[in-house]
Amino acid sequence: MSKISEAFKNHKAFIPFITGGDPDLETTKKLILEMQENGADIIEIGIPFSDPIAEGVVIQEADLRALKAGTTTDKLFDAIKDIQDKIHIPLIFMTYANAVFKYGTQKFMGRCKECGISGLIIPDCPYEERDEMAPYCDAAGIDLIPLIAPTSKDRIQKIAKTAQGYVYIVSSLGVTGVRENITTDLESIARLVKEFSDVPCAIGFGIATPEQAEKMCRYADGAIVGSAIVKIIAQHGKDAPAFVGPYVKEMKAACLAAEKD
Numbered sequence: 171m172s173k174i175s176e177a178f179k180n181h182k183a184f185i186p187f188i189t190g191g192d193p194d195l196e197t198t199k200k201l202i203l204e205m206q207e208n209g210a211d212i213i214e215i216g217i218p219f220s221d222p223i224a225e226g227v228v229i230q231e232a233d234l235r236a237l238k239a240g241t242t243t244d245k246l247f248d249a250i251k252d253i254q255d256k257i258h259i260p261l262i263f264m265t266y267a268n269a270v271f272k273y274g275t276q277k278f279m280g281r282c283k284e285c286g287i288s289g290l291i292i293p294d295c296p297y298e299e300r301d302e303m304a305p306y307c308d309a310a311g312i313d314l315i316p317l318i319a320p321t322s323k324d325r326i327q328k329i330a331k332t333a334q335g336y337v338y339i340v341s342s343l344g345v346t347g348v349r350e351n352i353t354t355d356l357e358s359i360a361r362l363v364k365e366f367s368d369v370p371c372a373i374g375f376g377i378a379t380p381e382q383a384e385k386m387c388r389y390a391d392g393a394i395v396g397s398a399i400v401k402i403i404a405q406h407g408k409d410a411p412a413f414v415g416p417y418v419k420e421m422k423a424a425c426l427a428a429e430k431d
Contacts, residue, residue, distance in 0.1 A: 173288045174212060174260045174313050174335035178370035182387040182429055183211035184422040185372055186414075187264065187396030189232035190215045191241025193407045195249040201403070202250075204411040206259055209422030214291065214394065215250070217243055217265040223294060228397040232404065243273055250285040260288035262315065262335075267295045267302070275303065279310035289313040289335045297329045307334075318359065318371075326359070330367035337363050337371040339390060360389040380424035387428030395421060 177183055186205050190198050198215075205213055216229065218236035250261065263282065270278050270292065282290065290312055295303055297316060307314040313335030318326055320340065330337060339359055356373055363371045373386040374394030383393040402417060403410040 172313050177211045178391045182425040183392030184425045185212045185394040186210050186399050187214040189236050190246040191236030192232040194239050197408050199253050200411040204415040205418045208415045208419040212260045214262045214264050219266050228400050232400045247281045247285050254286045262289040264291040275306045279306045283310040289315050291315045326362050327366045330363045333367050333369040339371050339373045341373050341375045357389040383421050383424040384428045387425045
């Protein structure tokens with residue numbers, strides 16, 4: 171079992187997302203440590219990119235803020251390495267295929283390993299193209315985490331059977347962003363994933379409230395929250411860690427509450 175899968179052992183996991191370098195790299199380091207301290211089981215870190223096709227406006231704007239602040243992939247690697255000794259939970263990078271290819275796939279995975287990154291999410295690398303990344307991930311000991319969308323039903327078996335770390339179930343059609351209501355039949359999708367894989371599954375896209383997180387964790391092994399946290403960071407800037415910490419604590423408690431339902 172990988173370090174990521176271990177994070178789901180015996181309890182429901184809460185997985186927050188932030189954009190690396192938003193509003194700056196020093197704040198990113200503080201946010202990671204604060205989220206870990208307040209119960210995050212895994213943290214996803216977005217590498218800022220000019221064309222984040224899976225992201226809604228909130229995270230697009232975060233990417234632009236990070237890029238304008240001078241964040242680069244190398245600087246983000248260095249920032250993660252700075253706090254590596256203080257991190258005891260898995261860190262995951264979320265990025266896009268072009269960014270990895272341009273950096274050099276083998277070099278990119280090598281730097282991930284060097285910085286203690288446990289997993290990688292690449293939204294524009296579908297199952298059919300996973301062999302472009304998987305051998306390099308395997309060589310570096312990094313889990314390549316697949317996404318399953320509401321439209322993936324005929325492909326769930328194939329995707330789940332090769333899954334590593336956890337299966338990222340996308341709650342809704344479209345891009346990331348806070349949603350008042352999530353109407354997809356996620357229970358059926360999660361059940362189908364579990365038929366074909368022992369790898370945990372977590373639900374993301376649109377989750378913002380403790381009630382939503384608790385509901386998602388009734389079906390899945392964890393909940394992923396990005397846009398709601400990025401909104402807090404946009405509002406409070408360098409002071410955001412003091413506000414993100416309590417939010418993470420509340421959401422983690424909601425995930426654990428699902429175990430009692």
